[in-house]
Amino acid sequence: MTTKQMQPLSDYCNYPEPEMKERSLQFYKKMKQRRTVREFSDHPVDKRIIENCLRAAATAPSGANQQPWHFVVVSDGTVKRQIRKAAEEVETKFYSQASTKNWVKDLAHLGTVPNKPFLEKAPFLITIFSQLHGYSLAGEKKKHYYVLESVGIATGMLITGLHHAGLATLTYTPANMRFLNKILKRPSNEKPFMILVVGYPSENTLVPVIEKKGLQDIAEFL
Ligand code: IYR
Numbered sequence: 464m465t466t467k468q469m470q471p472l473s474d475y476c477n478y479p480e481p482e483m484k485e486r487s488l489q490f491y492k493k494m495k496q497r498r499t500v501r502e503f504s505d506h507p508v509d510k511r512i513i514e515n516c517l518r519a520a521a522t523a524p525s526g527a528n529q530q531p532w533h534f535v536v537v538s539d540g541t542v543k544r545q546i547r548k549a550a551e552e553v554e555t556k557f558y559s560q561a562s563t564k565n566w567v568k569d570l571a572h573l574g575t576v577p578n579k580p581f582l583e584k585a586p587f588l589i590t591i592f593s594q595l596h597g598y599s600l601a602g603e604k605k606k607h608y609y610v611l612e613s614v615g616i617a618t619g620m621l622i623t624g625l626h627h628a629g630l631a632t633l634t635y636t637p638a639n640m641r642f643l644n645k646i647l648k649r650p651s652n653e654k655p656f657m658i659l660v661v662g663y664p665s666e667n668t669l670v671p672v673i674e675k676k677g678l679q680d681i682a683e684f685l
Contacts, residue, residue, distance in 0.1 A: 526608030
């Protein structure tokens, strides 16, 4: 067993309470401005912004600090085209199949269709993989803990960072994403979690009118 090494919590920031109140309010206001967009401009995005946001995402807490995530950032036009083609095949089935009829009905208010031009138009597709298990130095399977929770938290932090930087995102999840392993040459212990489409919104893009639940509806204090 390795002995644990401890160090002082040197980076913790302590603010006076009025400042905390103001900071939390300002952060809420900033987050409230985030909207998922489905129409992107092809205006290029500086890769260093994406790198910083990925660094921020990688600070996420994870089960046993195993950091069971992998990000493949796609900007290559040929690879984006391959992803679009494979995704649209999945979507065509999804929108026409009897087994997903109710699901498709529940999405009607979003106006989504099988055609996914944003997969080629947006400058970056950040594909996110969950490492369902890892490998020991000897090459044996190593159990990973709370994989979905960990990758979900890191993804939330990534979306938050990109929004904070001024970029728009789309959390895109075709019903079956295994094609990503093949296209991006990822090993079978990695399961695609999401395609995060990143860029600038296209000019005059429209977003659906939606409501977020209020505090009373989502939380209670005992
Ligand atoms: N993947 C499909 C369907 C879809 C599913 C959910 I859940 C959404 O919130 C939105 C769309 C598509 O992107 O069209």
